[in-house]
Amino acid sequence: MADTVCAISTAMGESGIGIVRLSGKDSIAIAEKIFVRSSDLKEIENRKLIYGHIMDGSEKVDEVLIAFMKAPYTYTREDMVEIYCHGGIVPVRRILELVLEKGARLADRGEFTKRAFLNGRLDLSQAEAVIDLIKAKTDESYDVSLNQLEGNLSKEVGNIRDILLNMIAHIEANIDFSDEDIEKMDYLEMENQANLVKNKIDKLLSTADRGKVLRDGLNTVILGKPNVGKSSLLNAILRENRAIVTDIPGTTRDIIEEYVNIDGIPPLRIIDTAGIRETENIVEQIGVDRARDMVNQADLVIAIFDASESLTDEDFHIIEIIKDKETIVLLNKLDLPNEYDKEYLQELIPNKEIITTSISTGIGVDKLENSIKEMFYDGEINMESDTIVTNIRHRNQLIKSRENIVDAINGIKMNVPIDCIEVDIKSCWDNLGEVTGDNIGEDILDKIFSEFCIGK
Numbered sequence: 188m189a190d191t192v193c194a195i196s197t198a199m200g201e202s203g204i205g206i207v208r209l210s211g212k213d214s215i216a217i218a219e220k221i222f223v224r225s226s227d228l229k230e231i232e233n234r235k236l237i238y239g240h241i242m243d244g245s246e247k248v249d250e251v252l253i254a255f256m257k258a259p260y261t262y263t264r265e266d267m268v269e270i271y272c273h274g275g276i277v278p279v280r281r282i283l284e285l286v287l288e289k290g291a292r293l294a295d296r297g298e299f300t301k302r303a304f305l306n307g308r309l310d311l312s313q314a315e316a317v318i319d320l321i322k323a324k325t326d327e328s329y330d331v332s333l334n335q336l337e338g339n340l341s342k343e344v345g346n347i348r349d350i351l352l353n354m355i356a357h358i359e360a361n362i363d364f365s366d367e368d369i370e371k372m373d374y375l376e377m378e379n380q381a382n383l384v385k386n387k388i389d390k391l392l393s394t395a396d397r398g399k400v401l402r403d404g405l406n407t408v409i410l411g412k413p414n415v416g417k418s419s420l421l422n423a424i425l426r427e428n429r430a431i432v433t434d435i436p437g438t439t440r441d442i443i444e445e446y447v448n449i450d451g452i453p454p455l456r457i458i459d460t461a462g463i464r465e466t467e468n469i470v471e472q473i474g475v476d477r478a479r480d481m482v483n484q485a486d487l488v489i490a491i492f493d494a495s496e497s498l499t500d501e502d503f504h505i506i507e508i509i510k511d512k513e514t515i516v517l518l519n520k521l522d523l524p525n526e527y528d529k530e531y532l533q534e535l536i537p538n539k540e541i542i543t544t545s546i547s548t549g550i551g552v553d554k555l556e557n558s559i560k561e562m563f564y565d566g567e568i569n570m571e572s573d574t575i576v577t578n579i580r581h582r583n584q585l586i587k588s589r590e591n592i593v594d595a596i597n598g599i600k601m602n603v604p605i606d607c608i609e610v611d612i613k614s615c616w617d618n619l620g621e622v623t624g625d626n627i628g629e630d631i632l633d634k635i636f637s638e639f640c641i642g643k
């Protein structure tokens with residue numbers, strides 16, 4: 188990498204310290220131009236914190252600690268410098284401006300980690316784990332990212348690729364000595380190996396749905412006609428008064444989104460919506476339309492019905508919307524005199540779980556939380572030992588490689604010429620390789636690293 192990049196690596200705002208970071212062959216030279224140490228020592232001590240001042244000519248800019256880190260034992264495998272200055276927007280910005288003036292270039296998003304990848308310190312799935320670590324919203328999603336950063340997914344994918352490579356080597360040998368008998372023997376063995384690969388890919392893929400939930404949270408939408416208690420439920424789950432609750436139907440006009448952790452399970456991304464009803468009010472109508480859109484993208488819908496009023500057209504409309512969605516149904520306001528009961532509602536929606544609640548008095552919310560836990564986390568994820576696929580890109584590569592190996596298995600069964608089978612096996616090997624970043628295109632790399640924050 189020819190140029191030297193720099194960035195502010197800490198979050199902007201008031202804080203105890205801020206860190207400006209440099210990476211590249213001129214990092215140390217650039218930093219030396221603006222740093223004056225307090226002691227008389229002249230030579231640079233590698234990986235030690237040195238006390239001194241950042242100077243703009245003869246003017247003191249800040250009192251800092253600085254660390255010079257020489258390649259290759261650094262995050263990027265290049266020469267790096269970290270300047271620990273006072274937090275706050277002004278000091279970090281002034282130091283950054285100085286560093287830029289002395290010849291560094293502002294780093295792109297994720298460029299430090301990209302360099303770490305390009306210099307071979309991390310493979311791509313590990314680099315992606317760094318983004319996930321930073322963005323993790325619960326201990327569990329953090330643990331899974333850490334597991335991936337340590338290379339467990341890479342190892343698993345590497346194992347599968349080794350089997351494929353072995354198969355390819357065998358086939359190459361066979362093409363040179365094509366004796367019928369040898370080939371038949373090999374077809375059987377080949378089929379076993381291909382099945383082994385398929386099973387391993389399936390095992391990884393089976394973790395992907397839950398992995399996505401771990402990473403992004405479980406998309407949960409609260410749905411119901413106006414005034415049934417949707418916002419009350421959001422507040423009850425959050426245990427704070429986040430949404431406005433009134434007895435006026437149509438209180439919530441737009442969607443409200445929050446993250447919440449229930450007992451340390453992966454985050455619920457919970458969305459309170461405008462009540463579903465036909466309305467003349469254009470603002471409210473947009474809110475209702477958005478609610479319908481949110482349902483389409485939801486992993487889970489919580490549909491609320493009001494037991495104290497008879498069912499309306501809106502309720503039947505909601506029953507229609509949730510028909511094919513993963514849904515937990517709440518029958519609310521049980522503290523009031525009931526118009527109908529759970530049995531009646533259950534007949535209308537025979538295959539959905541119904542929980543009776545009185546949200547405003549706090550009854551039934553714990554049952555809902557337990558039900559969510561059971562639904563999605565019934566002990567199937569073992570965080571410590573299992574490699575979990577959390578990333579959509581990895582999942583897509585696994586799906587592609589699964590198709591390749593299935594094609595190969597079918598080919599083997601039909602005794603198609605071995606070089607045709609080899610093509611599928613090679614594609615499988617290539618597609619898996621993209622998980623860890625072998626032969627990956629520059630455009631995909633740019634897209635991945637653009638998800639990072641500046642300075643990482």
Ligand SMILES: Nc1nc2c(ncn2[C@@H]2O[C@H](COP(=O)(O)OP(=O)(O)OP(=O)(O)O)[C@@H](O)[C@H]2O)c(=O)[nH]1
Pocket residue numbers: 411412413414415416417418419420431432433434435436437438439440460461462463519520521522523544545546547548
């Ligand atoms: N009696 C009784 N009242 C409730 C219950 N749950 C909610 N409410 C009341 O119902 C009214 C409406 O509650 P909200 O939570 O604002 O209802 P919403 O579904 O968000 O309403 P919109 O935003 O207008 O669609 C409020 O006055 C709540 O206090 C309950 O279990 N029992």
Ligand SMILES: [Mg+2]
Pocket residue numbers: 417418419430431438439459460
């Ligand atoms: Mg509301």
